[in-house]
Amino acid sequence: MSKFYITTAIPYVNARPHIGFALEIVLTDAVARYHRLKGDDTWFLTGTDENSLKNVQAAEKEGISTAQLVERNAQYFHDLRDLLNLSFDDFIRTAAEARHFEGVAKLWQAADHNGDLYKKTYRGLYCVGCEQFYTEDELINGLCPEHLTRPDLVEEDNYFFRLSRYGDKLLELIESDQLRIEPRTRKNEVVSFIRRGLEDFSVSRSTRRAKGWGVPVPGDPDQVMYVWFDALGNYITALDYASEGPLYERYWLDNPNRVHVIGKGIIRFHAVYWPAMLLAAGVPLPTTIFVHGYVTVEGEKISKSLGNVIDPRDVVQKYGVDAVRYYLLREIPATEDGDFSTERFIRTYNSYLADQLGNLLNRVVNMVGRYYDGVIPAPRDYTPAEQGLLDLAASLPGRVDVAFERFRPDEAITAIWELVSAANKYVVEVAPWTLAKTRAAGGPDGAAAEARLATSLYSLAEALRLVAHYATPFIPASAEGVCRQLGIELDPSGDWAHITQWGGLAPGARVQPGGVLFPKLEAPKA
């Protein structure tokens, strides 16, 4: 048994969650659930990033307080827990929690004591209407793209972080995989970025410009922290870094697996800024950063102006939570961009869940009912016909483990579904309905047929038990549903070697026909 700490990025709360964040959090959930299944001491954190000036502006527009606005919007994200059947252990809100304010202040001070924070005049092009800075190339003909006015050249004292000090150290850690960045192409990106030389970056804003919203800089009431210390710090403040409490000890200090799951757009902040900040503060670094791709919708980038933003609530309501989880985990390759298309969604669901798994369960439960009065029989001698199933089952623990080690749930599912497919083939090969007829005829042939029939139905039920357990991280509710119909329960012991061993199903279980687990979806109109 090992330990495992895993986090998602914390999203801005200025809009409802969309399908892209659903991908990240479902992906993280599947990995966390897998580690729990294996008996690892697992902690899964998510939360919301609330200390942004944009929230202040949005609240003003709506005529409510900023605290009210972020609280309401944070709820949308917390609601994903039920909606997507998530298993996070903790949810941190950066604007609302003392542990966060205190932890971030401590992190700041530690970096400061190390001499890595200093004050410098920041000069930038500031649009009063937007209340934000623009870089030259963001402007259109030198004008603010939003208001088409000429931005002011504003000077302001801010604190800067000495990132420039840490290039060599970061390179060493990343190239040696002490800080592992997956997939490899993302690691290359980061390495080549660092090689080009690192510049210090600004880590505070004037309190006035931030309208007083944010975490105050310790000892300087005129400044609040900018997003870096504040938002990135959540990964340890949520573990009570402020007091270096038991969670911090258990999941950060004394744990070889500290994993951040992030989208490709924020890799630099997590793979460069954040580790450097931790080095400055004398805090251990994360061990792994996994970078996933983005979701496109019907082949198009998600964007508000295109109006193709998908709310996970809508798809879950329409198709069910496990259908959505399955699609995200299997059809979107974790390391690449992947497309969310209704047509493909329905095809995937119908083929893998309804036709292959659901139908297999149905036929097995039905045959046990018909030929053994609903009681799963004990197997007799295994023959070459079963060998394929047994060999495949024996290969799965290793293959699934490798897949998760690489953060590739899609590969794990593909491997698991080979067992579903093999079981469907096996049904046709042994043709239990023919055996049942021979059995009914009696005589020595009938006795032999009885043995074959018992062995085959047991083997099929056992294959389904294994599939259900392997499928738990991906489609937890349906995995339970499979077990319920088999008349057994998911094994919560965490004894993975035992769970995945062929023969774990105790004969004598009474199947519970429970109707269709995955009702087929109407094919999209051609």
Place this chain on the structure above:
RNA sequence: UGCGGGGUAGAGCAGAGGCAGCUCGUCAGGCUCAUAACCUGAAGGUCAUGGGUUCGAAUCCCAUCCCCGCUACCA
């Protein structure tokens, strides 16, 4: 501009010197336990293009054309 990844069947992808594969889709057949599901078989590819190395190249080398990511304070 530089760095990185990629272009393989209608779609999505695997293969990294030795008969071009997988899933979905399409077509034909089989089966009747099952959700018209399942099983078997078939059709479908100039492996982006041009050249080279090799007995042999999707695979290695050179060139070209496309696509995508990164190219800093933008979560």
